[in-house]
Amino acid sequence: MQIVSYKIHQFSFKLKHSYRFADAIYRDRPINIIALKDELGNVGLGEVEAFEFPNYIDETQRRCVFSITSRIMPLLGSKVYDTPFEFARFINSTNAPYMARAAVEMAIWDLFAKRNGVSVQKLMMLAVGDSSAPDSSVAVGVAIGIKGSAAEVIKAVQRELDLGYSRIKLKVNRHYSVKMLTEIRAHFPDVLMMIDCNSQFHLRDKSFFKNIDGLNFAMIEQPLGKKDFIDHAKLQAQIHTPLCLDENIFNSEDVWKVINRHSAGFINMKLARVGGISNALALSALAVNHGLQVWCGGMLETGIGRAFNLALASLGYFQFPGDISASNRYYEKDIINGEFEIDHGKITVPQGVGLGVELNEYAQEKFAEEEWIKI
Known part of the structure; x- marks a missing residue:
């Protein structure tokens, strides 16, 4: 499998109720969603789960997105691998923030599952x-x-x-x-x-x-x-x-x-x-x-x-x-x-092929505003 292009979009969510832990209070939650496209046209989705500020660990949404676009993706496009584990070894070698690596790797697992006609759950079990x-x-x-x-x-x-x-x-x-x-x-x-x-x-x-x-x-x-x-x-x-x-x-x-x-x-x-x-x-x-x-x-x-x-x-x-x-x-x-x-x-647990969930109409419209970036 080879990754040929990607796009990334930041969504901003307002929490129903403020959420407090340690010394931080969250009222809003920005989350970047990344989409990867393979050479067959399959699309896999991943999520940058860092918070906006380094309250939990030192990583942030902004730092992770920068690492994805400037470090991981430019190198990923030249690679062809047969398993998600091979991709993981490469992504780990970039030394990017952990949550940046995870976002890309999630999308890769979604892609592999779709290419093989199984759920992400079943792929993990195998x-x-x-x-x-x-x-x-x-x-x-x-x-x-x-x-x-x-x-x-x-x-x-x-x-x-x-x-x-x-x-x-x-x-x-x-x-x-x-x-x-x-x-x-x-x-x-x-x-x-x-x-x-x-x-x-x-x-x-x-x-x-x-x-x-x-x-x-x-x-x-x-x-x-x-x-x-x-x-x-x-x-x-x-x-x-x-x-x-x-x-x-x-x-x-x-x-x-x-x-x-x-x-x-x-x-x-x-x-x-x-x-x-x-x-x-x-x-x-x-x-x-x-x-x-x-x-x-x-x-x-x-x-x-x-x-x-x-x-x-x-x-x-x-x-x-x-x-x-x-x-x-x-x-x-x-x-x-x-x-x-x-x-x-x-x-x-979603049982459909791949991750088993799809973006809703609102999210699809937001993603449509982003251009696919070739790598």
């Missing part, structure tokens, strides 16, 4: 040697942004439970007290619940984590620094609740650090953060084979990114419900035809 029938749906959870009081959190949690979500993640910062979390947990003692700290704490706050250790949280995600593995290991040794690492996991070296130092029990696997599907599959296998659990995280995606996440989360590596919400949770209007809806805590 890539990991799984010949079983694909799961038609996957269990999913939802993340709730930081609120000002326990009462607000309880109200938000109940709303999501009423919609059918069975796993809840609470975004937590330093204003959340032990008393507040105890009150929330007492209100929902049997709900599968976890907390996500987005690196807002330090090892000197270990007493806080010891005091919530008995609240039966499934895990505590990213409590300490984005580049830290040592202090996470020290904290994990002092509490029973498993830790989960997110922001500091990019490659196999990082996964090995978790394994060798016993820094956590879980890894939040975001295919955009690790540079694409091929890397996510390899890192998931490495983690699971060495006793870690992996689950699929979310990035306030459009329907394109959500479809890729559903395919990934349906694989056998992933046993814990991921952050893959219904289409209508964040945005009034998505860019795909149809919607992903929650049904008894699960969302259906």
Whole structure:
């Protein structure tokens, strides 16, 4: 397969409700969608999932798009490869931002699936040697942004439970007290619940984590620094609740650090953060084979990114419900035809050829304004 041209368009989405985590509040979400065309005229879609500002990790939408147009695409056009993994090796060699690599690689997987008449989900399964029938749906959870009081959190949690979500993640910062979390947990003692700290704490706050250790949280995600593995290991040794690492996991070296130092029990696997599907599959296998659990995280995606996440989360590596919400949770209007809806805590995985979703009329009109760029 050879890529002959591409186009990229930035969509701007207004969130239904402001979403707060760590020290950032999001009201708008710019996302660039990339389309790649092969020599047969097939078109594959990918999504740049970086945020506008470097609040989550250091990458941004603008930096990723620049890297795609100036570094990845000019070189990609001269290459002919037989598998998505060969493309992934080339893209990794460009040393572009991880989320830039992931956007291009997503589109390549969509193209390969279309050329072979299978779904992206099935292509992923074949890539990991799984010949079983694909799961038609996957269990999913939802993340709730930081609120000002326990009462607000309880109200938000109940709303999501009423919609059918069975796993809840609470975004937590330093204003959340032990008393507040105890009150929330007492209100929902049997709900599968976890907390996500987005690196807002330090090892000197270990007493806080010891005091919530008995609240039966499934895990505590990213409590300490984005580049830290040592202090996470020290904290994990002092509490029973498993830790989960997110922001500091990019490659196999990082996964090995978790394994060798016993820094956590879980890894939040975001295919955009690790540079694409091929890397996510390899890192998931490495983690699971060495006793870690992996689950699929979310990035306030459009329907394109959500479809890729559903395919990934349906694989056998992933046993814990991921952050893959219904289409209508964040945005009034998505860019795909149809919607992903929650049904008894699960969302259906697209089964059509390729990614299994198509751009809606609005998105197609926007893409029509962009010229195909030959490479």
